[in-house]
Amino acid sequence: MANGVMTQTQYIPYLAEKGLKSWILTTDHKRIGILYLITISFFFMIAGLTALGMRYELMTPELDFFRTATEYNIAFTLHGSLMVFFFIVPGIAASFGNFLIPLMIGARDVAFPRINLLSFWIYLVGTAILLSALAQPADTGWTFYTPYSIQTGTKVIMITLGVFVLGFSSILTGMNFIVTIHKLRAPGMTWSRLPLFIWASYATAILQLLATPVVGITLLLLIAERAFDIGFFDPAKGGDPILFQNFFWFYSHPAVYIMVIPAFGIISEIIPVFARKPIFGYKAIAYSSFAIAIISFFVWLHHMFVSGISETAAAIFSFLTMLVAIPTAVKVFNWTATLYKGSIDFHSSMLYALSFIVLFTVGGLTGVYLGALAVDVHLHDTYFIVAHMHYVMIGGTVMGFFGALHFWYQKWFGKVFNELIAKIAWFLIFVGFNVTFFPQFFMGFQGMPRRYATYPEEYISYHALSTYGSWILGLGILIMTVNLLIPLWKKGRPESSNPYGSLSLEWQVPSPPPHENFDEIPTVTDWTYAYGKK
């Protein structure tokens, strides 16, 4: 699809330079991507371990693993806030976004490489603040709802400050990506030829820019509330606790799509390569990302159906919530249509992509249940929500993330992992995930509320099954991690720079890519998905 293809020999790979300084002061988007990848993986592991601890506690109805219920509350607060703010929101966008965007559009780097490094440093400052907060962790849940977050004796200020600082990193990264996609596309890389991951990243960046400042001011107000007693959210002072919920979800609902839209982009890249077919409905997939982004700003009230809002508002937001299902389903149908009559290769990354389609559909459809007012009143704050949310976040985003790790692994690190072990790990993850979370739909439906360390005897079989599942899932992730880490210490490079025969620009450069990606900026003559034509 493009000229300027380089061979696998005779160049200096971006990983050639060694030493700490070459990493912490790097402005290379590929290296910054790796820095993010390491940090988010670290937080993914910590948050995952707290989840295993919670599941272990829930194996029996009594309080046995944690000493007090507050400790359990601290565990789920840590799990939620680390997973959301430190792993999944920056997750794919910052790691793969950084690595892929310039390569895919045929640029040497992002528009502002130094601001890119600054974003990472701000992210690190945020994580440092958070880690210091771990000495006295909060027990509010990741949503920091008032008035509890004002009244609790645990320390809320530090953890919210950490999240606030992260917001700046998110905003700067989003701004950088939008400008990069607008200004640095290679000649011939028109909007209608852009890889779908770029479209998805663009939609994500817009959400980051529009939503993050609102959560920023919300958290700032919460800090002021605790530090100066200002009373915006305190009914005793004339304030309004619902205002906090409105502010919070005005960010946090779009944030759900900040988490998942990049994964949509990844799936759109993996499927056509391993189905050997042009992507079906390119424009529909591209525009539906924007439709989702826009609608996502008008659904936040569905988190507050039982918070005491007017019935009219609830009915309108119920309708708007169900509207999101349309552009989302457009994507799912198009991916499925791409598979139709394709010549499918079950590479490990493809297995993750296919799991994504199945699991995300379950997560999405249960979301439509929850959008229905009467059903939501019954299911609100039960394990049904927990299951729905994890089907979207793990079944969706994390599957996409793992798929991306396996798909671009050779390109990014210039090494090859063991495919058989990767498939075994995938199988354990897929089975473990479903065993963990599928029973939660049932127990939620039967009334098991979320966020309790103890529960009535009757739920024990569901909870025990869910805990066993979490062990399988944990084992799968462990095997996958080891399988991906071991090759990094081995010598040698992959034989081919394009083992899966992708037509996208990043596969036309050697693995790992050279320092500034392209010797000569390529000229693009066809769209990215012309599989089967040549």
Next chain:
Amino acid sequence: MSSTAEHAESHAHGHGLGEAVTHNAAKFGMWLFLGTEILLFGGLFAAYALFRAKFPDLFYDSHKKLDVTLGAINTIVLIFSSFTMALAVSASQRRNRKWLIILLAITFICGAAFGVNKYFEYSAKFHHHIYPETNIFFALYFMMTGLHMLHVFLGMGIILALIIMAKQGRFKEGNRYTPVEVGGLYWHLVDLIWIYLFPLLYLIG
């Protein structure tokens, strides 16, 4: 300018990006960032609307305790500083280093004057035992003007950096005045937000 032409130009400069691309990208990036700043303040404006609708009398009574004269002086100072900033951008485009430095310095001094004025205002409030926790109006007053003040300080830092860069002769050739223009955009936003804060807080009729 089409993307192809931009890249042809960037190629002429070797591996770096062309000046026109850098200039446009920087301005575009700053506009996006300003959008996020407005949304940041947007949360406070939304809270203001909610609470003013809820407690109109409280807002009216409390706002009388604010000093309209000091507020008005500060408004004039900031608008004037926006004017000198605009002139500074124009001076940098004409590569007039002497006037660039003078105008940036005046802008900086205006920012400082604004801060001194605000310091007297705040201390007068504290002297009368008015604090953020006094009532919702003053909570908003201190949060809004405080966050704005933080932006004034940031803007002053940017202007100081621009003065130093100008002294080093960084804006001499080609399109290299980009930092002045981008810094100017930021300063205008700081001014603009104050133009909304002043009537909302000081002039409740």
